[in-house]
Amino acid sequence: MDLTEILETYGEQVARQWAERLHDEVSNGYASRPFDELLATTSQASEANFAAIAHGDFSKIDAFIVKVCKLRLEGGFSLSEVQKAFEMYRTILVPILLKELKDEDLLDALLSLNSCLSRTIFAFSDYFLNMANARLIEKQKKLDEDLKAAAGIQQCLLPQKEEKRPKVENLEIEWKFTPSETIGGDIFNVIHLDGDHLGFYMIDVSGHGVPPALVTFSISQTLQPQMGYTVRKKPGFSPDYEIVPPGEVLQALDTEYPWERFEKFLTVIYLIVDVRHGRLIYSNAAHPPPILLHVDGTFELLEKGGTIIGLGGILPFEEEEKAISAGDKILLYTDGVFEFSDSKGELFGEKRFHALVKSLHGLRIGAILDGIVQGIENFAQGEKLQDDVSLLGIEFKKRDQDG
Structure with a gap:
């Protein structure tokens, strides 16, 4: 079957499964709605998605958004509930594809599905927020709750908490995240590419609040292995997949997120670590260069790459490969860790930040991140941070002799 036949054949099954999962898994708001109402809604949404995915016709989705936004907003649903409900369509359809x-x-x-849902979720969010803003005076408390819920979604996109995090042999991974607003434009995570390779990314979208947070949400979904941007399927081969090099990943993002779409600066660092053989390869899209901190206290800046994302491939995204040894550490960060001032207006700056990192080199990676945060707080002396502060640290442990 081709894509159109699949959507037609499985349409009713997908709509029913979608309604059942909305009722059972998303929130009390959906659980309290009659199942027949949910089924009617998911059936209409499935038909709209079919027109968009198979024929590029978004008119039914636009009409659906107007209807459902009004229904859900007046019903007291939060933006995060509606976003989660719509994203559930992907998790149902992908296994069928x-x-x-x-x-x-x-x-x-998969690309058609991702393009459809990315456009739809952004349109859905914009329409939803416009309606909420129109009622800002009488709905301010509810809007604050929505922002907190969105911050919860953003937190879910960060690496797992330690007690839930899969154990990775030879690596210790720690992170810190402090948004300057309730939600912000930073996001980072760890991707399990296969048994030997991990992907690490950090993204910084200019601005604060909901719009940049929605961009980071979209990109984090795009970078999931099943989407084909970071891991490419190769049926008939052994293994039946290929890990996409960092430069190609950034090139794909450059195409998918053009400047004209969001009019926001978007920087990304993406690196792949070969845990078994002790090597890394990376490419940097104008992001503050990660620090490769060696056990003796010397460090290198990982600067190879290209321009910000979205400029249409005006320069290639170069890659660089590095050998890593036991005791080496990598620190990924956004410019919020040094672009802030104290009460006298003095800038913390990169030079002071690098000196702070060097002074902490003998500590474990978690203690290094704690020391950086403490250094920032000591310098700021209670002043409000002007930007998000994001830190992702990786420490390489002694490898097995047969590794």
Whole structure:
């Protein structure tokens, strides 16, 4: 079957499963709605998605957004509940596509699905927020709750808490995140590419609040391995997948997120660590360069790459490979860790930040991050941070002799 036939064949099944999961998994708001109402809504949404994915016709989705935004906003639903409900469509349809399609047909279908949902979720969010802003005076308390819920979603996109984090042999991973507003434009995470390789990314979108947070949400979904940007399927080969090099990943993001779409500066660092063989490869899209801190206290800046994302490939995204040894550490960060001032207006700056990192080199990575945060707080002396502060640290442990 081709994509159109799949959507037609499985349409009713997807709509029913979607309604059941909305009722059971999303929130009390959905659980309290009659199932027949939810089924009618998901059936209409499925038809709208079919027109968009199969024929590029978003008119039914636009009409659906107007109807559902009014229904859910007046029903007291939060933006985060509606976003989660719509994103659930992807989790239902992807396994069907994986079962029915292969090779380029599968990749094209996944790209069409992702493009549809990215556009829809952004349009949905914009419309929802415009309606909420129109009622700002009488709905201020509710809007604050929505922002807190959105911050909760953003927190879910960060690496897992330690007690839930999968154990990775030879690596210790720690992170810190402090948004300057309730929600912000920074995001980072760890991607399990296969048994030997991990991907690490950090993204900084200019601005604060909901718009940049929505951009980071979209990109974090795009970088998930099943989306085909970081891991590419190769049916018939052994192994039947290929890890996409960092330069190609950034090039794909450059195409997917053009400047004209958001009119925001977007920087990204993406690196892949080969845990078994002790190597890393990275590419940097105008992001503050990560620090490779060696056990003797010397450090290198990982600067190879290209321009900010969205400029249409005016320069290639160069890559660089590095060998890593036991005791080495990598520190990823955004410019919020040094672009802030104290009460006298003195800038913390990169030079002071690098000196602080060097002074902490003998500590474990978690203690290093704690020391950086303490150094920032000591310098700021209670002043409000002007930007998000994001830190992601990686420490390389002694590898097995046979590794």
